[in-house]
Amino acid sequence: MVLYAEPLENLIEQLCRLPGIGPKSAERLAFFMLSIPREDAARLAEAIIDIKEKIHFCGICFNISEGDICSVCSDSRRDPTTICVVEEPKDILAVEKTGAFKGRYHVLGGAISPIDGIGPEELRFRELVQRLGQGGIREIIVATNPNAEGEATAVYLSGLVRPLGVTVTRIASGLPVGGDLEYADEVTLGRAIEGRKEL
Amino acid sequence: MVLYAEPLENLIEQLCRLPGIGPKSAERLAFFMLSIPREDAARLAEAIIDIKEKIHFCGICFNISEGDICSVCSDSRRDPTTICVVEEPKDILAVEKTGAFKGRYHVLGGAISPIDGIGPEELRFRELVQRLGQGGIREIIVATNPNAEGEATAVYLSGLVRPLGVTVTRIASGLPVGGDLEYADEVTLGRAIEGRKEL
Numbered sequence: 001m002v003l004y005a006e007p008l009e010n011l012i013e014q015l016c017r018l019p020g021i022g023p024k025s026a027e028r029l030a031f032f033m034l035s036i037p038r039e040d041a042a043r044l045a046e047a048i049i050d051i052k053e054k055i056h057f058c059g060i061c062f063n064i065s066e067g068d069i070c071s072v073c074s075d076s077r078r079d080p081t082t083i084c085v086v087e088e089p090k091d092i093l094a095v096e097k098t099g100a101f102k103g104r105y106h107v108l109g110g111a112i113s114p115i116d117g118i119g120p121e122e123l124r125f126r127e128l129v130q131r132l133g134q135g136g137i138r139e140i141i142v143a144t145n146p147n148a149e150g151e152a153t154a155v156y157l158s159g160l161v162r163p164l165g166v167t168v169t170r171i172a173s174g175l176p177v178g179g180d181l182e183y184a185d186e187v188t189l190g191r192a193i194e195g196r197k198e199l
Numbered sequence: 200m201v202l203y204a205e206p207l208e209n210l211i212e213q214l215c216r217l218p219g220i221g222p223k224s225a226e227r228l229a230f231f232m233l234s235i236p237r238e239d240a241a242r243l244a245e246a247i248i249d250i251k252e253k254i255h256f257c258g259i260c261f262n263i264s265e266g267d268i269c270s271v272c273s274d275s276r277r278d279p280t281t282i283c284v285v286e287e288p289k290d291i292l293a294v295e296k297t298g299a300f301k302g303r304y305h306v307l308g309g310a311i312s313p314i315d316g317i318g319p320e321e322l323r324f325r326e327l328v329q330r331l332g333q334g335g336i337r338e339i340i341v342a343t344n345p346n347a348e349g350e351a352t353a354v355y356l357s358g359l360v361r362p363l364g365v366t367v368t369r370i371a372s373g374l375p376v377g378g379d380l381e382y383a384d385e386v387t388l389g390r391a392i393e394g395r396k397e398l
Contacts, residue, residue: 004292005265007253011246017239019231020224030250031289032218034263038251040216045244047210051229052237054206064233066204090230093203 008034057089060131062107062124064089072105079103081138085128085157087111087145095143103141106131111149112156120156128157132164139167146173207233256288259330261306261323263288271304278302280337284327284356286310286344294342302340305330310348311355319355327356331363338366345372 004012008030015026033041057063058070061083065071072078072092082103086092092105108123131137140161144150158168174192175184184192203211207229214225232240256262257269260282264270271277271291281302285291291304307322330336339360343349357367373391374383383391 005254005263007246007249007265008263011250014243014246017243018228020227025219027289028219029217031287033247034250034254041247041251044213044216045247047206047213048232048240048244048247050206051210051233052240055204055233064204064207066206088230090226 057107061105062089062109062127063092063105077102080136082141083128083131083137083139084141084143086143087150087153091143101141103139108144108153111144111147111153113149113152123153125157125160129160129164132161132166137166139169142168142170146171256306260304261288261308261326262291262304276301279335281340282327282330282336282338283340283342285342286349286352290342300340302338307343307352310343310352312348312351322352324356324359328359328363331360331365336365338368341367341369345370 011030011033012023012026015021015029016023018026021029033044054066055064056066056068058065058073059068060073061070063070063072067074079102082101083106084095084101084103085106085108086095087108087110089107092107095101095105106124106128108125108128110118110123112118112120112123128140132140140157142154142157144153144157154170158170161168172195173188174195175181175188181189210229210232211222211225214220214228215222217225220228232243253265254263255265255267257264257272258267259272260269262269262271266273278301281300282305283294283300283302284305284307285294286307286309288306291306294300294304305323305327307324307327309317309322311317311319311322327339331339339356341353341356343352343356353369357369360367371394372387373394374380374387380388
């Protein structure tokens with residue numbers, strides 16, 4: 001029986017390690033890379049090497065950054081008294097897009113998930129407490145995902161930070177704007193009712 | 200507004216060019232690559248470069264090969280009088296896995312698909328006719344996919360090859376082994392009835 005040549009098998013194996021890429025997708029991707037011009041493949045390979053060399057994590061908030069300190073932390077116009085805590089660097093972009101937040105960030109690096117073996121020690125809570133210890137921070141906005149792990153993380157964070165005399169708030173859950181009551185799941189609709197505001 | 204750092208944007212853009220990878224998957228993959236150890240990322244990048252350098256197409260059948268001639272074409276035990284025509288190199292592996300074929304192959308490089316701008320000139324029909332011109336080939340088994348493009352390719356191939364006095368056969372369509380009559384689509388079931396064999 002003919003198997004794929006070794007370099008191709010190797011690439012398929014490497015691609016299989018990526019999240020969401022199974023053996024069939026890996027095979028398809030590998031054959032695609034085989035079919036494209038050499039320069040295009042080289043450009044992709046270089047881009048992968050590049051991010052490992054040029055992208056670092058901000059020494060203050062752990063946002064991704066080309067320098068030692070990210071563009072948010074080095075921007076003196078951003079309010080240093082409010083920190084928005086997120087799970088991943090990409091969540092910062094999501095918050096930035098809203099234009100509704102002018103403070104600083106802190107990236108935990110994930111959410112508490114015992115089932116995946118991620119406890120508080122695996123996340124950047126210690127670094128957050130250190131930042132709070134330096135003083136001047138009044139409010140922590142917890143913007144972890146509104147799922148079980150994100151909620152658990154928010155609860156843990158609240159217990160950790162509140163004794164330090166810092167206000168802890170959680171972003172609101174409710175119906176998405178433009179959504180339809182009829183199609184809302186009952187948990188979301190329940191949260192929307194709980195979180196109702198006076199008009 | 201903070202955008203992703205340039206090397207990250209670049210990687211996301213490169214990943215978006217891959218088939219089946221949209222902007223969201225590209226973003227997830229890029230962040231994954233950011234999170235893995237540098238050596239793992241380097242290994243993936245090298246694997247991509249490697250296939251472009253080490254993998255060639257067989258000069259006879261256009262199978263993928265580490266040398267100039269692939270392992271099937273250079274195997275003298277394989278029957279040189281029968282050629283199985285497939286769309287892609289990976290189809291060869293699928294046929295090899297069956298163990299039902301002991302001849303040689305010819306990879307067309309795709310199927311005729313006017314909607315995608317792929318006509319007979321874009322495929323390796325000329326090279327196949329050249330192989331037939333060298334004589335000694337008795338049968339061509341057309342193993343293109345059993346879809347519209349694959350069927351069109353089979354019909355075109357048959358018209359091209361039959362005048363040369365070579366038998367052209369098509370792999371059978373019908374119910375998959377282990378399948379269920381109840382769940383078969385009508386076209387497949389129709390084909391299975393048309394292609395019935397005496398017991």
